[in-house]
Amino acid sequence: MTNGTPTATFRDPAGSLSLEGDFAVRTIHPEARDQVMEFVTSPFCNQLQQRGDMIAITINDTPAGLQLVHPRVPVPTYPWEWTPSQWLAAAQLTLSLCAEALDEGWVLKDATPLNILFVGSRPVLVDVLSFERWDPAPKKYPSHIWLAYGQYVRTFLLPLLMNRLLSWPLELSLFKRDGYEPVELYKALSWRQRLSSEAFWPVTLAARLDRKSEQKPAGKTPPQHKSPELALHLLKRTLANLRRQTLRAMPEYAGSEWSNYTATLTHYTAQESAQKLDWVRHVLEELKPARVLDIGANTGVFSALAAEQGAQVVALERDAAAAESLYRMTCNSKLSIQTIHADLARPTPAAGWENHETSSLLHRLEAKSDLVLMLAVIHHLILMEQIPISAILELAYKLTSQTLVLEWVPVSDPMYQSLMRGRDALYGSLGEADLLTACAGRFRTLRRQPLENGRILFLFAKES
Amino acid sequence: MLATERRAMAYVDPGSGLLALQSIGSMLAAAAFFMRRRIMGLFSKKKPFASTERLVDSRLAGRKEDSRNAA
Numbered sequence: 001m002t003n004g005t006p007t008a009t010f011r012d013p014a015g016s017l018s019l020e021g022d023f024a025v026r027t028i029h030p031e032a033r034d035q036v037m038e039f040v041t042s043p044f045c046n047q048l049q050q051r052g053d054m055i056a057i058t059i060n061d062t063p064a065g066l067q068l069v070h071p072r073v074p075v076p077t078y079p080w081e082w083t084p085s086q087w088l089a090a091a092q093l094t095l096s097l098c099a100e101a102l103d104e105g106w107v108l109k110d111a112t113p114l115n116i117l118f119v120g121s122r123p124v125l126v127d128v129l130s131f132e133r134w135d136p137a138p139k140k141y142p143s144h145i146w147l148a149y150g151q152y153v154r155t156f157l158l159p160l161l162m163n164r165l166l167s168w169p170l171e172l173s174l175f176k177r178d179g180y181e182p183v184e185l186y187k188a189l190s191w192r193q194r195l196s197s198e199a200f201w202p203v204t205l206a207a208r209l210d211r212k213s214e215q216k217p218a219g220k221t222p223p224q225h226k227s228p229e230l231a232l233h234l235l236k237r238t239l240a241n242l243r244r245q246t247l248r249a250m251p252e253y254a255g256s257e258w259s260n261y262t263a264t265l266t267h268y269t270a271q272e273s274a275q276k277l278d279w280v281r282h283v284l285e286e287l288k289p290a291r292v293l294d295i296g297a298n299t300g301v302f303s304a305l306a307a308e309q310g311a312q313v314v315a316l317e318r319d320a321a322a323a324e325s326l327y328r329m330t331c332n333s334k335l336s337i338q339t340i341h342a343d344l345a346r347p348t349p350a351a352g353w354e355n356h357e358t359s360s361l362l363h364r365l366e367a368k369s370d371l372v373l374m375l376a377v378i379h380h381l382i383l384m385e386q387i388p389i390s391a392i393l394e395l396a397y398k399l400t401s402q403t404l405v406l407e408w409v410p411v412s413d414p415m416y417q418s419l420m421r422g423r424d425a426l427y428g429s430l431g432e433a434d435l436l437t438a439c440a441g442r443f444r445t446l447r448r449q450p451l452e453n454g455r456i457l458f459l460f461a462k463e464s
Numbered sequence: 465m466l467a468t469e470r471r472a473m474a475y476v477d478p479g480s481g482l483l484a485l486q487s488i489g490s491m492l493a494a495a496a497f498f499m500r501r502r503i504m505g506l507f508s509k510k511k512p513f514a515s516t517e518r519l520v521d522s523r524l525a526g527r528k529e530d531s532r533n534a535a
Contacts, residue, residue, distance in 0.1 A: 011475075012475065013475055109475065109476070110475070110476045112476075142487070142490075144487075144490045144494075145478075145483065145486060145487070145490075146486065147476065147478050148476055149478070149482060149483070149486045150476070150477060150478045150479030150482035150483060150486075151476040151477065151478075151479075153479075153482050153485075154479065154482070178477065181479070182481055182482065183481070201485070202485070205485060205488075206481045206482050206484075206485045207481060208481075209480075209481040209482075209484040209485055209488075210479070210480055210481025210482075210484075211481075212481075212484070213480040213481060213483075213484055214480065230494065230497060233493075233497055234490045234493050234494055234497070237489070237490070237493035237497075238486060238489060238490060238493070241489055241493075
């Protein structure tokens with residue numbers, strides 16, 4: 001598939017990261033070597049790794065230079081594929097690690113969601129070069145200043161706030177590597193919103209100060225605090241205030257079209273629903289897949305079923321509220337489910353410089369799962385996205401390494417009828433035979449289970 | 465003071481307005497810090513933030529040692 005492995009990173013002056021096989025290799029630039037070695041050999045760094053808050057590090061110190069080797073996260077996700085609660089979890093991890101680092105004499109030099117990856121439902125700091133020695137008496141700026149404050153506000157706080165106030169999708173972060181500037185947001189807000197408790201500090205006041213500081217010429221280096229302990233105290237207050245502001249910026253999610261889908265299940269009776277659950281559970285127990293991709297996972301009922309059988313699950317859901325509900329479920333249940341808020345019909349593209357800084361969603365998912373679940377999703381792709389059945393099966397063929405569970409929805413199904421919207425001539429005669437024709441050369445049928453509501457569950461094996 | 469902080473050096477952009485905003489927040493927190501210390505001083509002879517001071521003192525001591533070594 002297109003848009004593959006990202007090339008080596010280049011922004012951090014301390015080192016660069018490249019992906020090599022099953023590992024992520026970080027090459028440290030000579031001038032940063034001593035400081036990086038001091039950090040990676042510190043008890044604090046060891047503690048973060050053991051707790052799982054930071055990615056594991058193997059030190060490879062050779063005469064040619066210092067390298068840090070990390071295990072690769074199987075399916076990395078980016079902030080534009082996260083739900084608000086995932087953003088919050090990543091933000092809270094960043095702030096708490098920075099506060100903890102200050103106690104140990106370190107500080108985070110940058111604070112962006114791009115430094116975090118999710119392993120299951122857990123955020124993990126992967127940019128180990130973010131830590132540098134905290135300087136209690138810097139020469140060029142006051143010691144109470146956290147230099148990453150601006151980046152945190154732009155990349156964490158303001159996207160969440162705009163999602164809450166104006167429903168700007170968090171997916172927009174794909175186009176805003178360094179987040180939003182308060183000045184640009186100030187223009188988009190109404191007077192009432194500008195004066196609201198959530199926006200006044202990080203948008204209205206920041207925008208006014210921005211204009212003011214542009215008008216004034218730069219002066220002398222400001223005086224230092226006489227007491228460094230005061231600076232440390234103020235830095236911690238800054239982090240605590242950011243934590244409060246981030247919590248206040250969280251969107252208030254209302255139920256969406258799909259978030260109540262499994263709760264209502266208008267096209268399933270309780271008996272039919274139990275029949276479907278039993279069949280899928282039986283398949284999972286029999287196949288025991290290590291990795292499962294659940295496409296159209298909704299609130300995660302079947303993802304949870306797979307995770308309970310010991311599988312590592314990637315759950316893909318395009319509806320924001322359903323994905324949010326799914327992520328919260330994974331946090332509460334502690335199951336190994338990784339939530340991705342994305343649309344299979346319009347998957348996340350590769351992004352960044354020359355489209356090589358982050359890879360496309362399909363590239364990250366390709367052949368990573370032993371079993372792919374496509375339950376009650378194919379009719380949406382056919383009728384709403386107008387994707388031909390053969391193209392859907394071709395994509396499923398690329399995504400699974402072994403098996404596919406697919407729920408076929410017949411034309412007579414009420415949901416199919418409501419989505420068809422009068423396009424009977426195009427879609428009114430599609431049937432099981434068309435599905436099986438599209439499977440030819442790609443999948444063979446292992447099992448077929450008709451349900452009482454007319455839908456059919458298939459277990460397909462991938463043809464080699 | 466607010467205007468001069470644009471000179472801050474970092475590999476990430478600290479932003480001019482956001483830098484000034486952080487300074488305002490810090491000033492408010494500093495005022496609260498001194499007020500609380502004064503009030504605590506009325507009731508106790510014990511120095512607040514002793515653990516923090518120890519950490520900073522050791523850091524500064526380390527720094528001085530480093531510069532001596534460099535020289």
